[in-house]
Amino acid sequence: MPSNFSFGLPDEIALQEELDRQHRTSINDYDAFYFGPGITQFRVMPPHPDCKLWFRELLKHRIVVNDQARTKICPTMLKEPCPICERATELYNEATEDSVEAAKKLRPTRRFAVNAVIFSAPPARSELEVGKVYILELPKTVKDELLEMDRDPQAGWADITGAFAASKGDGLMGVSFRVTKSGQGLNTKYSTRPVPARTDLAVELAAVGVDINSLVLYNLDTIFKTTTYSELKELLASAENAAVGGVGKTPVPKPVAQRPIMVKSTFQAPPPPAEPALQE
Numbered sequence: 001m002p003s004n005f006s007f008g009l010p011d012e013i014a015l016q017e018e019l020d021r022q023h024r025t026s027i028n029d030y031d032a033f034y035f036g037p038g039i040t041q042f043r044v045m046p047p048h049p050d051c052k053l054w055f056r057e058l059l060k061h062r063i064v065v066n067d068q069a070r071t072k073i074c075p076t077m078l079k080e081p082c083p084i085c086e087r088a089t090e091l092y093n094e095a096t097e098d099s100v101e102a103a104k105k106l107r108p109t110r111r112f113a114v115n116a117v118i119f120s121a122p123p124a125r126s127e128l129e130v131g132k133v134y135i136l137e138l139p140k141t142v143k144d145e146l147l148e149m150d151r152d153p154q155a156g157w158a159d160i161t162g163a164f165a166a167s168k169g170d171g172l173m174g175v176s177f178r179v180t181k182s183g184q185g186l187n188t189k190y191s192t193r194p195v196p197a198r199t200d201l202a203v204e205l206a207a208v209g210v211d212i213n214s215l216v217l218y219n220l221d222t223i224f225k226t227t228t229y230s231e232l233k234e235l236l237a238s239a240e241n242a243a244v245g246g247v248g249k250t251p252v253p254k255p256v257a258q259r260p261i262m263v264k265s266t267f268q269a270p271p272p273p274a275e276p277a278l279q280e
C-alpha cells in the first residue's frame with residue numbers, strides 16, 4: 001500500500017488545528033455518521049497513515065437511565081475490563097428468561113468505523129457536509145461486503161479506498177458505494193452496491209467545490225476513548241436502580257438529543273495541548 005497520499009494532514013497537531021477551525025474543543029470529539037432510511041452514497045477513505053486498516057471494530061453500550069439513553073464505548077475494545085459486559089455475563093449465567101433478556105440489552109452493539117466522505121444521504125440528513133470526513137459506522141454485513149470487494153481483484157474491484165492511479169497525479173481511483181437501508185428494528189436491511197466505475201476522488205470532490213487536500217483523516221486507532229471502570233459501574237447501577245424503582249414514577253422530561261457518541265470523561269485528563277508530533 002502506498003502511504004504517500006496527497007492529502008491527510010495526518011498528525012495530531014494538524015488535526016487539532018482543523019478542529020480549532022471548526023470551533024471544536026477536543027480531539028476525542030468527532031463527526032459521526034449513521035445510515036438513515038434510504039440511500040446513502042459515500043466513499044471510504046484510505047487508512048490514516050498511522051493505521052494499517054481502513055476500518056476499526058467499534059463496540060458501544062447503550063444504557064438507559066430514566067428514559068435517557070447514554071452511549072458509551074465498551075472498554076473491551078481498548079483491551080480494558082468492562083463492568084457492563086461483566087454484568088451481562090453474570091445475568092446470562094443466571095439463565096432465567098428475564099436475566100437473559102436483560103443481558104442482551106447490556107451487550108454492546110458492534111459496528112465498524114471508517115473514515116468516509118458522504119456524497120448524498122436521505123433527506124433527514126440535510127446537515128450533511130460533503131467536504132468533510134466523517135466517522136461512518138457500518139453494520140457488519142456492509143463492512144463484510146466492502147472488505148470482500150477490497151480483496152477481490154478477480155471481480156475487477158479490489159483496493160476500494162484505492163490509489164490505482166496515484167502515479168498519475170492527485171487522484172485516488174477508489175470505489176464509491178451506495179447503501180440502501182430499509183426496514184426497522186430487527187428487520188432492518190442494508191443492501192450495498194458499488195457505483196459502477198472507479199472514480200478519481202479529487203475530481204469528484206472538485207466538482208462539488210472541495211479540495212481533496214483539505215480533508216483530515218481520523219486516526220481510528222486512537223480516536224475512541226472511554227470512561228473509567230468506576231464511572232461505567234455507577235452508570236450501570238443508576239440504570240438498574242431506575243429500572244427497579246421506576247415503576248409508577250413520573251416520566252422525566254426527555255432531554256435534548258445528545259450527540260450519539262460522547263466519550264469524554266470528567267475524570268480523564270484533558271487532551272494534551274498541542275505539542276510536537278509524536279511520530280518519528
Ligand SMILES: [Zn+2]
Pocket residue numbers: 061074075076082083084085086108
Ligand atoms: Zn462492555
